[in-house]
Amino acid sequence: MTRYLLRRLLLTIPSLFGLLVVTFLLIYIVPSDTAAAMAGDAATPEQIARLRHEMGLDQSVLAQFGLYLDRVLHLQFGESAFSHRAVAVDIAQRLPATLELTFFALFLSTALGIPLGVLCAVNHNRWPDFLLRFFSVLGVAVAAFWVAIMLQLLFSMQLGWLPLRGELSDEMLAPPRMTGFLLIDSALAWRWDAFADASRHLVLPAITLALGGLASITRFTRAGVLETLQKDFVLYERAVGYRRSRMIWIYVLRNSVTATLTQIGLLFGSLIAGGVVVEAIFDWPGIGSYTVQAILTGDHQVMLAVTLMIGVVYAGVNLLTDLVHGLVDPRLMETA
Template identity: 75%
Template sequence: MLRFVLRRCALVLPSLLGLLVVTFLLIHAVPSDPAVAMAGDAATPEQIAHLRQQYGLDRPMWEQFGLYLGKVASFDFGESAFSHRPVALDIVQRLPATLELTFASLLLSVLIGVPLGVVAALKHNSWPDYALRIFSVLGVAVAAFWFAIMLQFLFSMTLGWLPLRGDLSATMSRPPVVTGFLLLDSLIAGRWDAFGDAVRHLFLPAVTLALGGLATIVRFTRSGVLDTLQHDFVLYERAVGYSRSRLVWIYVLRNSLTATVTQIGLLFGGLIAGGVVVEAIFDWPGIGSYTVQAILTGDRQVMLAVTLLVGAVYAMVNILVDVVHGLLDPRLMGRA
């Protein structure tokens, strides 16, 4: 197992390096001058030239990239041109909010998607199956920004049941920061009022972000269960008298989840990357809104750091997915 994980980790660094190269080239291909954006409209040419020299923007591209790699190797991601603070500090402060939203969305997708996928497989070619197949197509096709706006219009602006934006009401005092996760910090401090308010703020963005993943998990679970039900061991266990529920939820489901686990792993990284739009719409104080702010201000240091973070998350999750596959089916370890 350890050798398997180390071999996977050895492939991460070249992948992240390639990601940084592509991102660096794309950022520099955009016809914009970060020094002008940082200096503001009232800046003089001398001030703009000083900023270019200060941030190394007057050097050749390859030299800028080499300097950046040297800083990244020492975990120095530079200074944000917008907040004028270390990018690493901004990310550390905002990452818990993004992870909280991502975990909530993924939990909704899994807890609802897997049972619905099993139901669709067991009711193959009946009306529940057709309805869930239509839902899985629509769930992937619906644009997240449109769904978010519709939820805001219905539950916040029309019915007034849920907050429109943010992660906590302005009239609610925040609990002391212990973990950085608002829900956990509220529980640790015994602030049930803050916990309930945070859950209400979390609900709409989590549902918005979960829709596409939920539809994907339903589709892959259905396909996996249908395939497993055709295996000989299922017919044998039916013959020896296993109950239907035990057969499906213990034996069939475990042998059907390989593709679903892969999708769950990919969804985790995808939710962090895809949360940019959702966080911006709901004014969620996470990495997504921070990235939108960086794009609008031409903050290259932030864009590079966030890209590297998302790439690292994808890589780590893929390694974890491979490990889970090995636990579900130890034969895969020998083939890897």
């Protein structure tokens, strides 16, 4: 088990280095000039040149990369060319909001997607199956921004049940920041008013973000369960008179979720990416809008740090997925 994990962990190092190289080169190729954008509308060419020199942007690509790599190895991610704050501080301020939203959406997708997938499989080619398949195709096909606006119009504007935007009401005093995760901080501070308010703000963005994932987890679980149902051990369990629900939810499901688990790991990445749109629509103060702004303004340090950070989180989640894979199916650890 330890060896298996260690091997997986070691494999992430070249992946992250590759990610760093590719991102750096892509940013270098894109003809954006942070100095020009930073100098502002009224700047003269001399002002821009001076800034470019101060920022080291007039050095060779190799020198710039070497400088950056050295800083990353010392866990220094530089400062934003625009906010002039340490990128690590900005990310630490925003990342918890994105992770809170992503994990909650992932939880919704998984907690609903697996039972719905099982329901489809056990009702194979009957109306619940057709209905859920229709909705799962819809879930994948419908654009998140459209769903988000529809949810806002219905639940915020018409019914007034849920807030339109943000992660906490303006009149609500935020709990003391401990972890940065608003729900956890509210609970730790015993601030249930803030907890309820933050939960209400989380609902619509999380549902919007979860829809695509919910659809794909439902489909993967359905396919896995259908395949397992054809196995001999299922026939045997039926023959010896196992209770159907116990057989399906414990034995069949455990043998069917390998592909679903892989999907959950992959889904995490797409939820972070999809979060950019959802964060923008719901004004969620996460890493998405910060990244978009950095791209639009050519803020290289931010782009590099955010990409690396997402890479690290993604690698961590995939490591976790591998671990769960190994626990669900110990044969995988042996073959690895």
